[in-house]
Amino acid sequence: MGATSGDTRLVARGSHVLAGEYLVLDNERLQRSLFLDGATVEARWVSDKELVCLAPRVVDCRGNRVGVPGGVAVSQTAFGVRLDPHQARPLLAGAEAVLMDWRPFDGTSHWGIRSPSFCYVVPLPDGRILAEETCLAGRPALSQHELASRLHHRLRVHGIEPPGQHDADVERVHIPMLPRPGARHGFGAAGREVNPISGYSVFSSLARADEVADCLANGQPWSSRTSAWRTQALESLLQLSPEAVVDLFDAFGRLSPGSQQAVLDPGTPDGPLLRGLTQQWMLMSGRNRLVGATARGLFQRGRS
Ligand SMILES: Cc1cc2nc3c(=O)[nH]c(=O)nc-3n(C[C@H](O)[C@H](O)[C@H](O)COP(=O)(O)OP(=O)(O)OC[C@H]3O[C@@H](n4cnc5c(N)ncnc54)[C@H](O)[C@@H]3O)c2cc1C
Known part of the structure; x- marks a missing residue:
């Protein structure tokens, strides 16, 4: 159903092994496995206005669309790249996945007055490794430009040449943290x-x-x-x-x-x-x- 990591760590002052397995779902496989007999699927965009008229009872699963990147709503932002497993080895340092590595991206020991970000390093269902510099929550959250620059710096500190900016290899994330x-x-x-x-x-x-x-x-x-x-x-x-x-x-x-x-x-x-x-x-x-x-x-x- 996805990529499972048995040895997942969280690194802050020390390195902590998290219990259980961490699973990155394969969204397409998950969707294919759902039981949809008798349902009619229409794949298209639905506006707020149309949504409430679709049926007597409607469940909105269109994600949280509060605010815009850089806006005042509290959000999480991240910038990630997909690496080959051999490239990601120094970031993983023997773990199968790193949920959060809170050490500063530039190899220094303290963040000083800079807003901290963490690096998330997980195996993906396609066999590659996602390395993502993440601002956990900010009002406003760190910008994509800042996160990309931090990630590239972090990769270089670990002896990894940042991959080119081909869109397929890059993930940009903006998650509103509070409900609409x-x-x-x-x-x-x-x-x-x-x-x-x-x-x-x-x-x-x-x-x-x-x-x-x-x-x-x-x-x-x-x-x-x-x-x-x-x-x-x-x-x-x-x-x-x-x-x-x-x-x-x-x-x-x-x-x-x-x-x-x-x-x-x-x-x-x-x-x-x-x-x-x-x-x-x-x-x-x-x-x-x-x-x-x-x-x-x-x-x-x-x-x-
Ligand atoms: C790097 C990363 C790591 C994460 N790690 C974790 C984790 O470890 N654990 C965890 O629980 N969560 C994690 N999350 C968060 C998790 O992915 C989201 O909370 C989850 O995907 C939300 O699911 P959802 O189906 O409710 O909404 P979404 O995944 O946002 O899906 C909404 C869907 O609706 C579609 N849509 C939007 N607007 C319209 C419209 N107008 N008409 C039709 N369709 C529309 C979108 O295209 C999308 O397909 C992570 C997220 C990221 C980016």
């Missing part, structure tokens, strides 16, 4: 299945798909929500200093697998989510910085 206001008919990234702290939604969308389909079939409403704690955690993250962001993810790497899952899965109820976030904070070396950032975030929210 009033996303009533939405599901997946168009709804509230996205985790605002990570931009991830695949696991929660797949986990909820049958439940939502059953509701539709039985004429029942379905609902999902974004936990206010996650929205607050994103706000706090935006307030952190560059070095505190690295501390925060080093602490994530040292959480138990269960707590990591609680933080990552948007479907986690508030109780276990708060336990996971608190444990992450307790493991931070500069935990007072997160308290300050959270207080500032709450204060700014109170004023707006």
